[in-house]
Structures are given as C-alpha cells and as structure tokens.
Amino acid sequence: MKISSWNVNSIRARIDNVKDYLESTSPDVVLLQEIKAEEKNFPYEELNKIGYHSYISGQKSYNGVAILSKKKLDKINRLLPGDNIKQARIISTEIKIKSKVIEFINIYVPNGNPVDTDKYEYKIKWIDLFIKEINKKLNKDINIVIGGDFNIIPDDIDAYDSKRYLNDALFRLEIRKKYRTLINMGLVDAYRHIKKNKQEYTFWDYMAGSWQKNYGLRIDHFLVSNNILENIKNININKKPRSKNKPSDHTPVELEIS
C-alpha cells in the first residue's frame, strides 16, 4: 500500500499536476496540505473521475488539508483539541492494513515566520497541542502514521545551508526540540530510518532559481509509531512533480506499508 503526502499549494491551481501524479503513480491514499479551498470549491468530481474519494478540512484562501483514497473511508476526524484559532490544519482517518488498524494523521503545521511574532507563538502552541494528542494515543498503544508538511527542518543534513536558518521558524533550536520530543515519545522519522544519511529535500523555494540549484529543505515528513516499524517497507521523495510546469514548491513523499 502506497501512502503519499504532498503540499500542493492550492488544489485548484494544481489540479492538472495532481491528476498527472495520481494517474502515473497510483497511490492508494494521498495526504494533501495547503489546498487553499473550501468544500464548495474543492474538485471532488474531477478526482472522483480518476478513482479517488476526497475527504477535506477546508477554509477560504489559506491552509486546508485533504485525504484522497481509492477506497471509501469512514471515521474522519478534523479536530485538534484546544486549538481555538481553528485553522484547517489536521485531518485523520483509520485504515486497516493486514491485522493492524492504523491511524493516519495528515498535518499542516503553521510556518511560524517571522519569529517572535504571534505567528511564531501560534506555531509553538499548535505543536504543543499536537504533541499532547499524540502522547495520549501512544499511551494507548495506537498504531500511528503522521504525514504532512511539518515546517520543521529536523537537522543540518536536511537543508542545503542550515546556517541560514538558525533563527528561522523552520530550524530554531526550540522548534527542532519539538520534533525531537515526538521522536523521543516513540515515533520514527521513516525517511531518515530507511535512507540513513542520504541528503534529499521536499521543498524548493520558487525564488532565485532554488530548484535549479537544488537549494532545498526537507520539511515534509512521515513519522510512524515504532509498533508498526516492521510494516514500513520503503519511502521515496518523488521529485518529478516539482520539475513540471506550474509546480507546487513542495514535492510528494511516498511511503510503502504492508
């Protein structure tokens, strides 16, 4: 089973690229971030025509997450308890793989720049609430896959020039420690686990020829609970969608589970 995570930077601006990707790669489940659309503007029909059911948590203009699936899903959850600002940044579901029920949690973590503003405070608060929820689930020994745009560069190797990001909301020590908290709770960075010291990115800025120069960042991740490590077969960053016309600035990460 192939699960993909992709920040598409607007589902409507990206629909042709998304359809190309789905038809050529055929993932079973896709976690989308930054769909930038409400329910009424989401292209349910177009995606259904090529074999995908869509479940979304949308809002106008900004944010928004969705789960696409070849099979129908139930038990969709769209809440992060305690988040009073209620931006559309999380959607989850349950899928049975072999004998295990796995909770798939799709997140779009706030960017947080500029630092030392209310945006940065919201990022910290959002992550703290998220950590609290995940901790509850892990204490109940629930099988978890978290996929999405974390807006966190975990380590030096995950940026083309990490020094430039030392005081950035993506890489500040305080933020990296939040990521480590998740790891220390019993989650595994599937990419780093499988690819060892490989240096690859999931995001390249639109500006200044970042893609051409490979000035990228690895900020889109899959974290899996260690009770399903044996089910994780492979992970791949698929750079093809980033090379196309009218690309998203992010590219998909694909996880194989069986």
Place this chain on the structure above:
DNA sequence: ATGGCTGAGCTACTCAGA
C-alpha cells in the same frame, strides 16, 4: 539585509508562504 516568486481574493493590492 533584502528581494526574489506564486496563489487567493478580487480587480489593486495585501497577506501568506518558507
């Protein structure tokens, strides 16, 4: 240190992204 590029909403320009 800053700007550069893209999308939404809307129709001029701001906000947001990372």
